[in-house]
Structure formats: structure tokens, C-alpha cells
Amino acid sequence: MMIPDHIFRAYDIRGVYGVDLTGEIAERIGLAFGHYAGGRGRKIAIGMDVRLSSPNLKKAFTQGLIKAGCNVIDVGLVPTPALYYAVVAKKLDGGVMVTASHNPPEWNGFKLCMRGAKMVSEGMGMEDLKALAQNPYLAEDEVKGEVVPDEGFLEEYTSFLLSKVKVSRELKVALDLSNGCCSLTAPRLFEKLGCKVVALNAEPDGRFPNHLPEPTEETLSELKRVVVEEKADFGVGYDGDGDRAVFIDDKGRVLLGDSMTALLVHHYLPREPGSSIVLDVSSSSVVEEIVKQLGGRVIVSRVGHAYIMDTMLKTGALIGGERSSHLYFKEIWGIDDGVYASLKVAEMLSEIEQPLSALVDKLPRYPSRSKNYDFPDQVKFKVVAEIAQELKAVGVKVMELDGVKALFDSGWFLIRPSNTQPLIKLTVEAKDQEALDKLFREAEKLILARQS
Template identity: 35%
Template sequence: MDLSCFKAYDLRGRVPDQLNPILAEKIGRAYVEVTGAKKVIVGYDIRLSSPDIAEALSSGLMAAGADVFDIGLCGTEQVYFATSHYKMDGGIMVTASHNPKDHNGMKMVGPESRPISSDNGLNDIRDRVLEPFADAPEQGRYEALEVMSAYIDHLLGYVDAGSLSPLTIVCNAGNGGAGLVIDELEQHLPFEFVKVHHQPDGHFPNGVPNPILPENRAATADAVIEQGAAMGIAWDGDYDRCFFFDENGRFIEGYYIVGLLADQFLRKTGGGKVIHDPRLTWNTLDLVKAAGGEAIESKTGHAFIKQRMRDEDAVYGGEMSAHHYFRDFAYCDSGMIPWLLIAERLCQSGEPFSSLIDARIEAYPASGEINRTIDDPPKVIAAIEAKYSVGAKNVSHVDGVSIEFDNWRFNLRMSNTEPVVRLNVESRADIPLMEEKTKELLAEMDRLNQEG
């Protein structure tokens, strides 16, 4: 049996050769045997193969003795929400997020929506799939569970309704599932939504929803300009990540959104801890300190950030890859809470989105993440570290290597999920310096790679 769909954090693979209903049924059985779960939330995304895979998964869960609470078509964060809100033993979302349309996958959590990844059960589930199964003495039961209304109430709890005023907002669901939530939220908010690629459609007539790809941004940016909107939002297919455009249709780097959300959250809580990743940091450190909070660096990746947030009881965590985590959301990531907070900030400040961001980009210009395919990543990273650590103010290994000087810094790390090296460079209010150092580092990486 091909088990290549089991990855470090979740399951993803091509349907039907790497993931299909037969395997899904076995995964359901193995999940119960490994975790001991008795009550499990199951949800699925808009992909054409998702209902069949979710049904087979549910059959396996019930055959192993677990009760299945089916929340139907939803986003990943609704599985997180339902698992923690209804105090279930676990949850499984059938989704392949932004992978090609002939792919599918699963994201698994345990009690309190704690992630299940390769270091805490996912590999055990994979290994268990290969062994024979016997039915549980008592089959689990099936129940359809309506979670949308409780979820919408929860989302609205993050903003002060009295401070909201009319705004025009472009929202691009990319034919994923986000549009269903916008339609529900719309009834409670004074905003006018301009809906782009709004209908859920697993055929993905406008391409797979992945707004991090520059070629996928034009539809949102153009609509913002045409409609004179205050901002644009675009989501990936299972809407656990959201991406922002200002009133000029400019795509905002995720790094600056982390700082803005940290600031907005700390204003509400009057302080607290904020977790951030080590790739780009100075803007976040600056804003968190000014708002009376404490910034804490964590290794990149949702399993690491969620665990660190629990350890520190942090109010908010942000990654520049557009994952935003909230203590009151079971420390999980949401693609809906961030834009609500930013819309609230626009209403409260009366300033255009661009003015909230421009000052931050000027203070801390950044390269954005640049990926390079490198034959021997550890060797290249070690050589760069040896060269640049001479005379550096600080060298850190929280994730890859971060090297800091008085007026610029960079982070170089191996991807957790693909065979590339990722570079991020930033400076203090000096765009030419940031650009010069970015070019210099990329040239050095190319040279080292060619040397082999």
C-alpha cells in the first residue's frame, strides 16, 4: 500500500493513487486505535473527492468504535473550533489546502485541537494502517452537527461591534470555502462585500486558490481598484490563511500583517506575550514592545508555534506565511479572525490601510522570502554562517541561522516541507542596503552551490 501521502504535519497526495476511500477508511480505524478517541469531529473542503473520502474516513472511525460528529463542508479552522468548543477527543479535516485539484489530504488534531504530526502520533497512525483490523465490539454512531452559528458568534467576539463603520471590502474566496463564512458574517457587519470567485467549486475554474503566488493576485487587486475598496482579502482553499491588499491594490507582505495584528491584539488585552517566527523580526519586536507586550521567537511551523503559545500562554502568534494563531481559538490558526481585526483597526483609526503599512515598510524594509533549490543545503548554510558571523552582533539558531548586524539582519533556513533553502533579509530604514545584501547573499549561495 502506498503511504506516501503521510507528510511531516499532515496527509497530502494525489487521488486515487496516493489517497482514496479504501485508504481513508483504514486511516479512520488507525486514528482511533492510536489515539483512543471516542468522539471525533469530521469536516471536508470543496474538493470533488472530499465527500467520498470523508464518508470512508467516518466509516473507519465508527468501525473502530468512535462516534463521528460530521460538520460537513467547512474550513480547517471550523474543525479546530468544533473539536475544542464541543470538547471532543479529536478532529479530522479532509483537505489538500492549496495543492493541485487532483490532490486531497487530511489535517488531524487531538483533544483541545492539539496538532497531531509526525512526532506525536501521525507516524504511528501510518504504521498501524498496514496491520489487519478487527471491528470494535460496539460500533460508533454518526451525528450531523451544525457548528456555523456557534463559530460565527465566536468570530464576532473578537471585534467591538460599536467601533465598526461602513467599509467596502473585496473578498476573494478563490472558489474555496471562505465565501460560505462571508455570507454568514455579512448579516452582522456594516461592511459591503465585493465578492470575487465566491462560489465554492472543486473544479477550481479560476485556478487552485493560493494567493501567495503572484499570478493569483490580480483578480483581488483589480477589484479593489475598480470598486474603490478599503482593502482586499484573499484566502487559500481551506481558508486557514488569509492575504491582504491595501486600498491601492498592493499586496501586503505577511510580515507587516503580523506586526499590525500583534499591535491590535495587545491594545485589547493591555499586554501579553506574542509568538513570532525568526525569519523577519525587527518590525514585530518594535510594535510589540511599544504596545506593552513581550515578543517570543519560535521555530517556524504550526506545530511548533502552537506548542510555544501554550507553553507561554501567548495571546497571539503570527508567521509571515499568513498563518495567525489565537489563544481564544484553541491556540489554532484562523483565516477569518485576522481580517476582522484589521477591518476594526481601519474603522477605529480612520486612516487608509496603506498609511498603516507604509511607515512600517519604511522603518524595516524586507526582501520577502526568496527560495533557492540547493543540492547540499546544510553545507551551504554552514558556509554562509562561517563567512557572515564574523563581526556579527548576534547569531541565533532557533530556525536555520539568523545573523544580525547593527543595521541589517538575515535568516537562512531549510524548508520543513520541500527541498529548498529560504532567505529573508531586512534592514533598519535602508532599502538600498537591504537590496544590496539580498543580492550579495543570493550570489554567494549560487557560488557555493555550483562549487558543490
């Protein structure tokens, strides 16, 4: 059996079901992960998203774990952050979530973590796991493990989230559940907190019939309209597995993750002065400036939940944020939880009389622009490395924490390979529009010169 190299990505395993990823391959990776986690007697949680292929892949992966001698706690159909919660709260040895997050419905994969929800990712065990899975001599344990369903798990998880949030006045929220896992949790959590809820695409459906399970300006067009028409205090669009939330203010504007990170910094940091805040390398300079103004300390990380979560756990940071709208919280063990993030935004708004739009308009802003470019997985890393060398050769100050970030007095641009798709991503920010246009042209020229 050949297991394709390319399904092992920077912070998860992902491929097209029936092409890159089959039941046989899933069982083999399950066996490998079981051994990687310690084998006989280890306790591993497994959950899945709503994709049509998820039950088959979960069953196959579970068989692999059992053959490695592991005991499996099956938490069923849950958002990804709930799986992480299970691993930490129940003091398990590891966990696996069957999901391809925001990818189209034909995709699927596995997000893997160890004790304490420490992610298995590039440089943090993924290479070792890949070697085990591709080892033809990997053996089964003589003693097989057992499967224990955890029927009441979702109620336990939602009760935990409720215990961490206090909404002090009635709000109206509009939710786009993307027919994903958050359909099972978000509406009833908001209702239990006394909020009025308008829910769109609220039936779990792994075909994602209404739009792809990725909250973008395009897919959230209906939610934008509903927020304004219903006079909602804010709107939230969730991705397919619930670890990301994109917010819409009361004027119907889609907000970048940077804006929400900045507002949550204002909410959190005065309560714990001097705390650390984790930002990804693509975050706006505005957020860094606000953290420093409020007496906090900025820690910069690679893009991606595996790296941010690892940094959160290692540093004890208060919150973390990514431009892509992943938001992380110390009080839930550094986990990026889209539903929890939206509940905390409700808490924040309930404590003040100003609308979300007013808070956003008070934030400083620098013009920015992002664009993706198609590049095969097998060449995208090489292309970015070449661009970094070219920039350094002409004396440009660069940061190579994740891709290459070129720093100028007028702004910066970041060119990095996507960790989940065959793309190179460009992000540019500058102090004014003229500088933005100039930096964008320079950066795009570097990329297009290498695109066949």
C-alpha cells in the same frame, strides 16, 4: 497495502489523490488515528474542503474511525478553523480536516488535531501515527462507532465569530474567496456586521477554475484592481481551506503577513499590556521591535500552524503571526482563522479615521526578498543541514530552530525546507538595499551549489 512515507509531512498528511492518497489509504490512516486518539468511545469531528476528492476521502477516513470504535461528528463542508472550533467547543477527543489547503486541485490530505485542537505534527505525534498506519497488524475494534451529522454546525461557528467582533462604522470590503470554503462564511459575516461586500470567485468549486487557491501577488491581481475601482477600505484573499488571509490596502497593495501582524499588535497589545506575541522564525525584525516598544514579549516559533498553535496554547500568548499571513488569536483558542483575522481588521479600521494604507505607511520597514528552489523531498532536509554546518564552520552566528537562520549586523537570511512541497525556501532581510543584495547573493550561492 503500501502507505508512502512522504505523505506524512511536518504538520499534516498530503499527497496527490489517486497516486499517493487513495480511499484505501485514507481508511487505514483513519483506523490508525482512531487508535491513536484512544479508540472505543472517543469522539472525533470530521470536516472537508471543496476539493472534488474530499467527499470520497472523508467517507473512507470515517470508516477507519468507526472501525477503531470512535464516534464521529460530521460537520460537513467547512473551513479548517471551524473544524478546530468544533473540537474545542464541543470538548471532543480529536478532529480531522480533509484538505490540501492551498495546493493544486489534484492534491488532498488531512490536518489532524487532538483534544483542545492540539495539532498532530512532526515531533508531536505524527511519527507515532505513521507507525500505526504502516503496522500490518493494526486491528479493528469489535465494537464499531457511529456517525452523527451536525447539521447546524456552520451557523453555530459563525455566530461564535460574530460574538467576538464589533465593527463600529460601515466599511466596504472586497473579498476573493478563491472558490474555497470561505465562500460559505466570509460574505455573510461581513454583511451581518454592516459592511458592504464585493465578492469575487464566491462559488465553492473544487476545480478552482479561476486561480489556484493560494493568495499571492499574481492570483490577487483582479482583487487589487477591484479594491481600487470600488474604493474599498481593504481587500482580502483567502486560501482554499480558510486558515490564511492575505490583505490588500485601499491603494491596491498586497501586504505581507508581517505588516498585518504589526498592525494587530498595535490594536491588541495596549489593551493587554505585557502580553506575549508569537512570531515565526521568518518574521520581520520590524514586528519584534514594535512588540518590544509596546511593552510586549516576543516568543519565536518554528514556521507552520501546528507549531505556532502549540506555542500559543502553551504560553497563553495574545496573538501570533507568520510571514505567510497565518494570524492566531488567544480568544479563539490560539486558532489561525483567516475569516476571523479579516473581521478583526475591519474592527480595527472602524475604530479610527485613517485608511489602512496610512497605517501601513507609518510602519518602519526593512527591505526583504524571498525565493523558492526546487529540491526533492528526500534531499531538501539534508541540503539545509549541510548549509548550516558550512555556516557554523566559518563562524557565522546561526539559529537552527527551523532550517538555518544566519544572523549578521546588517540583517539575516533564513534557509529552510518547505513542510508541504518539494522546495527549499530562502528569506532575506537587511537594513538597506545594498546589504540585502549582498546577503541574498551569499545565501543563494549556498543553495545553488547543491542544486543538481
